[in-house]
Amino acid sequence: MLAVEGVRVTLGDAEILHGVDLTVASGEWVTVIGPNGAGKSTLLRAVGGAVPSHGKIIIDGTPTSALPRRRRAQLVATVAQQPVVPPGMRVLDYVLLGRTPYIAPLGRESAQDLSIVEQVLDSLELRRFTGRELETLSGGERQRVFLARALAQGAPLLLLDEPTSALDIGHQQEVLELVDRLRKERALTVLATMHDLSVAGEYADRLVLLAEGRIAADGPPAQVLTEELLARHYRARVRVIAGEFGPIVVPVRLS
Amino acid sequence: MTTLRPARLRPGWLAAGIGAVLVALVAGVALGPVTLPPGSVAAELLNLIPGVDLPSGLNEREIAIITELRLPRVVLGLLVGAMLSLAGGCYQGVFRNPLADPYLLGVAAGAGLGATMAIAFRAGPFLPLAAFAGAGIAVVVTYLLGVAGGRDRSSATLILAGVAVSSFLAAIQTYLLQRNVDTIREVYSWLLGRLATNGWHEVTLLLPYVVVTTVVVLALRRELDVLSVGDTEAASLGLHPQRSRMILLAAASLGTAAAVAVSGLIGFVGIIVPHVVRLLAGGSYRSILPLSLLFGAAFLALADLAARTLIAPGELPIGVVTAFFGAPFFILVLRSTRRVSV
Numbered sequence: 352m353l354a355v356e357g358v359r360v361t362l363g364d365a366e367i368l369h370g371v372d373l374t375v376a377s378g379e380w381v382t383v384i385g386p387n388g389a390g391k392s393t394l395l396r397a398v399g400g401a402v403p404s405h406g407k408i409i410i411d412g413t414p415t416s417a418l419p420r421r422r423r424a425q426l427v428a429t430v431a432q433q434p435v436v437p438p439g440m441r442v443l444d445y446v447l448l449g450r451t452p453y454i455a456p457l458g459r460e461s462a463q464d465l466s467i468v469e470q471v472l473d474s475l476e477l478r479r480f481t482g483r484e485l486e487t488l489s490g491g492e493r494q495r496v497f498l499a500r501a502l503a504q505g506a507p508l509l510l511l512d513e514p515t516s517a518l519d520i521g522h523q524q525e526v527l528e529l530v531d532r533l534r535k536e537r538a539l540t541v542l543a544t545m546h547d548l549s550v551a552g553e554y555a556d557r558l559v560l561l562a563e564g565r566i567a568a569d570g571p572p573a574q575v576l577t578e579e580l581l582a583r584h585y586r587a588r589v590r591v592i593a594g595e596f597g598p599i600v601v602p603v604r605l606s
Numbered sequence: 607m608t609t610l611r612p613a614r615l616r617p618g619w620l621a622a623g624i625g626a627v628l629v630a631l632v633a634g635v636a637l638g639p640v641t642l643p644p645g646s647v648a649a650e651l652l653n654l655i656p657g658v659d660l661p662s663g664l665n666e667r668e669i670a671i672i673t674e675l676r677l678p679r680v681v682l683g684l685l686v687g688a689m690l691s692l693a694g695g696c697y698q699g700v701f702r703n704p705l706a707d708p709y710l711l712g713v714a715a716g717a718g719l720g721a722t723m724a725i726a727f728r729a730g731p732f733l734p735l736a737a738f739a740g741a742g743i744a745v746v747v748t749y750l751l752g753v754a755g756g757r758d759r760s761s762a763t764l765i766l767a768g769v770a771v772s773s774f775l776a777a778i779q780t781y782l783l784q785r786n787v788d789t790i791r792e793v794y795s796w797l798l799g800r801l802a803t804n805g806w807h808e809v810t811l812l813l814p815y816v817v818v819t820t821v822v823v824l825a826l827r828r829e830l831d832v833l834s835v836g837d838t839e840a841a842s843l844g845l846h847p848q849r850s851r852m853i854l855l856a857a858a859s860l861g862t863a864a865a866v867a868v869s870g871l872i873g874f875v876g877i878i879v880p881h882v883v884r885l886l887a888g889g890s891y892r893s894i895l896p897l898s899l900l901f902g903a904a905f906l907a908l909a910d911l912a913a914r915t916l917i918a919p920g921e922l923p924i925g926v927v928t929a930f931f932g933a934p935f936f937i938l939v940l941r942s943t944r945r946v947s948v
Binding site for chain 1: 610611612613614825828829831832834835836838839841842843844845846884888889890892
C-alpha cells in the first residue's frame with residue numbers, strides 16, 4: 352500500500368529525516384513511536400504531502416510525485432495533530448470538507464457526497480451533532496469529527512498524527528477501538544504516530560521506532576518494546592511486562 | 607432522522623438581499639430635492655428594460671432627473687458598496703482574520719497617494735486613473751514584499767508588508783500635502799469618500815471591474831470555506847492554498863482599486879457588511895460572499911441617500927454616514943447574536 356524509500360526532509364537548515372525506509376501493507380496498522388523530536392510527525396507529513404521531501408514515496412504503486420494533488424487527496428487522508436477548528440463552522444459542513452477532492456473546482460457537493468458523509472456520520476455516532484458548531488464540542492467528540500472528515504475523503508490510507516494526545520484514557524481507548532473497527536470494516540491502512548507506548552503496542556500490527564531521523568527498530572510490538580531499546584533511544588528506565596494484547600511498558604524511577 | 611442541510615445560500619436570504627437592493631434603488635431614485643412617487647419611479651425603472659412600456663405619469667423633466675441624475679448615482683452607490691463588501695468578505699476569509707478589510711494590503715494608501723498627486727499637480731481629470739494606478743501598484747509591491755519576506759508565504763508576512771507599504775505611501779502623501787497646503791481641502795473631501803457622478807461616466811468606468819471581480823470571487827467561494835482549516839489541511843484536501851489565495855486577493859484588490867478610484871475611501875462598509883451577513887445568515891463563505899455583495903450594495907446606496915438628503919442642499923461625506931449609522935446597527939446585531947467569528 353505504502354512504500355517509503357530513502358526519504359529525507361529538511362526543514363529550515365536542519366535535516367529532520369535522514370533517509371527513512373518503511374513499508375506498510377494493505378490493511379495493516381503501523382504506528383511510529385520515538386522520543387520528542389525524532390521526526391515522527393515530519394514523516395507523516397511527508398507521506399501526506401504537507402512538507403516537501405526527497406526520496407520516493409509510493410502509494411498504491413504510484414509515486415506521489417506523479418500524483419496530482421486532488422488524486423493524492425483521494426488516496427491519503429490525514430488527521431493532523433492539532434487540527435484547525437474553524438470558528439462558526441458546523442459539524443456537517445466540516446465533515447463535508449472531506450469531499451473536496453471529489454468536487455469539481457467550481458462545483459458543489461453531489462447527492463452522492465452527501466450520502467457518503469451521512470453514512471460516515473452514522474457510523475461514528477455523530478448524527479446528533481451535525482447542526483452543532485465544532486467549537487462547542489468536547490475533546491472526544493471533536494476527535495471523532497476530525498476522524499469523520501478524514502473518512503469522508505474515502506482514502507484507503509489513513510494518517511493519524513497523535514490521534515489521542517488530547518484525550519483522557521477512556522476516550523483514548525474509545526477512539527482507537529473506533530479506528531480499529533473502521534479499519535476492518537473499510538479495509539483501511541493506518542499509519543499513526545503515538546506517544547503512549549503500551550497503547551501503541553496494543554493496537555498496532557507493527558511498531559516503527561524512529562530516533563534522530565532514522566529508523567532504529569521495526570517489527571511486531573514485542574520486538575520493538577524492549578527494555579534495552581527503550582533505554583537506549585528514550586533514555587528511559589522502564590519495565591516491560593507481557594500483556595494480553597501486547598507488552599505493557601511501565602516507567603520505573605531512576606534512583 | 608433529520609435530513610442533512612449543508613451550508614448553502616438559502617433562497618430566503620437571497621430574496622431578502624435582492625429585495626434590499628430593489629428598495630435601495632427605488633428609494634434612492636425617488637428621494638431628493640424633488641420627491642417623485644415611488645410607484646412612478648418603479649414604472650420608469652421597468653421601462654428601461656427593452657420591450658416594457660408602462661405609464662408612469664411623469665413628465666420629461668422628471669424622467670430626465672431619473673435617468674440622467676439620480677439613477678447613475680444610485681447605481682454607482684450599488685456597485686461601489688457591492689465591491690467593497692465582497693472584497694472585505696474575501697479578505698477576511700483569505701486572511702482568516704475578522705479585522706481584515708479591503709484596504710489591508712495598501713489599496714487605500716496607494717489610491718490616496720495617487721489622488722493627492724492628481725490634485726496637487728492640477729491633473730483633476732486623471733484622478734480616477736491616478737488613484738487606480740496607485741492602489742494597484744501598492745498591492746503588487748505589498749505582495750512581492752510579502753512573498754520575498756516569508757518563504758512560506760504566510761498571511762502574517764503579507765499583512766506586515768501591507769502595513770509597511772501603507773506607512774511609506776502615507777508618508778509621501780503627507781509630505782505632498784504639506785508642500786501644497788491649498789489642496790488639503792480637496793484631498794480631504796476625496797479621502798472621506800463621495801459618490802459624485804457625471805452622467806453614466808463613472809458607472810461605465812467601474813462596471814467591467816465589478817463583473818470580473820464578482821465572477822472570480824463567487825466562483826471560488828467554496829475554496830474559501832476549505833481555506834478556513836488552514837493551508838496545511840487545505841493542501842491535504844487537494845487544494846493549492848497559495849494559488850487560491852493569490853487569485854482571490856488579486857480579484858478582490860482589483861475590484862477595490864476600481865471602486866476607490868471613482869468613490870474615494872469609503873470606510874467601514876467592507877468590514878461591517880460581511881460581519882452582519884455572517885452573524886445573520888451563517889458562517890459559510892458560500893452565503894457570506896453573495897449576500898455581502900447584495901446587502902453591501904443596498905447599504906451604500908441608502909447611505910448615499912442619507913448623505914445627500916439629511917442636510918440638503920448640503921451634502922455629508924458618505925464615509926461619515928456609513929460609520930454613523932453602520933456602527934450602532936452592527937453593535938445591535940452583535941449583541942443580539944453574541945457570536946463573532948470568521
